[in-house]
Amino acid sequence: MTKTTVKKSRAERLRNLFIRGLINLLLALPYRWRVPLCGWVMAYIIGPIAGYDKRVRDNLALVMPDLPQAEVKRLMREVPRNVGRTLIEIYSGKEFIARATAEPLQGEGLAALDEAHAAGRPVILVTGHFGNYDASRAALIARGYNVGALYRPMGDPDFNAHYVKAISRIGTPVFPRGRAGLADMVRFLRGGGMLGLLMDQKISSGQPLSFMGQPAMTALSAADLALKYNALVVPTYAVRRGLDFDIIIEPPIPHSTPTEMTQALNDSLEKLVRQHMDQWFWIHRRWK
Known part of the structure; x- marks a missing residue:
């Protein structure tokens, strides 16, 4: 060493x-x-x-x-x-959790989630590092949905251990990004689960799609999974309002190509960021 x-x-x-x-x-x-x-x-x-x-x-x-x-x-x-x-x-x-579930869910996509839940159809819930991204997961779990989450393991194993414990208290299952969690994640999704993931960090293996008017390397994984397993792709957000949140469920993104679907997700997040500039994590190295 x-x-x-x-x-x-x-x-x-x-x-x-x-x-x-x-x-x-x-x-x-x-x-x-x-x-x-x-x-x-x-x-x-x-x-x-x-x-x-x-x-x-x-x-x-x-x-x-x-x-x-x-x-x-x-x-x-x-x-x-x-x-x-x-x-x-x-x-x-x-x-x-009490704060995240204090207000009713909003948005045109809620009916589509209810329908998918009743039919056992997989759902990809896509959000970004905005407001508190885990508030929407807590609210959807409280509604009775089976919601799992994909997370990126921290570089520091000690910090990662207590962070995973914390997010698991909000709800399980949680899957680490990469090979370690891939099989369990796919099994969960194919069984009709709702998988939440964040897609607004730079991914070197992604595609240079537009975000806030600049090319940003963006993972196509949400769209790829949706097309492979016939899953809905639904943008969800938690807009901070003091100690409480407005949980917004947007309409599903229509299936097309992975690039077109992912650009639509970028556009959805960008619209909300421009409305609430102080709630997005501008601390990330999103662009080159």
């Missing part, structure tokens, strides 16, 4: 210990204080250290170069704030 590997492992352990300690401290507080406080910590302490504010600024400069600087500065704080709120909400278990 090299010195670099040792240092990296030590740094990862320290980072994990800090995050676990912060989460445990926040979980001791009432929910109504815990969520905004974690947002503040991410916006004003962790975010600047991690370079999130710079990444938000750079991404906005790429896709919206004419955005007023006052709005850019606002988003440099509000975007990490939403990330922090999302993180502690996911770790809050039943309290978060």
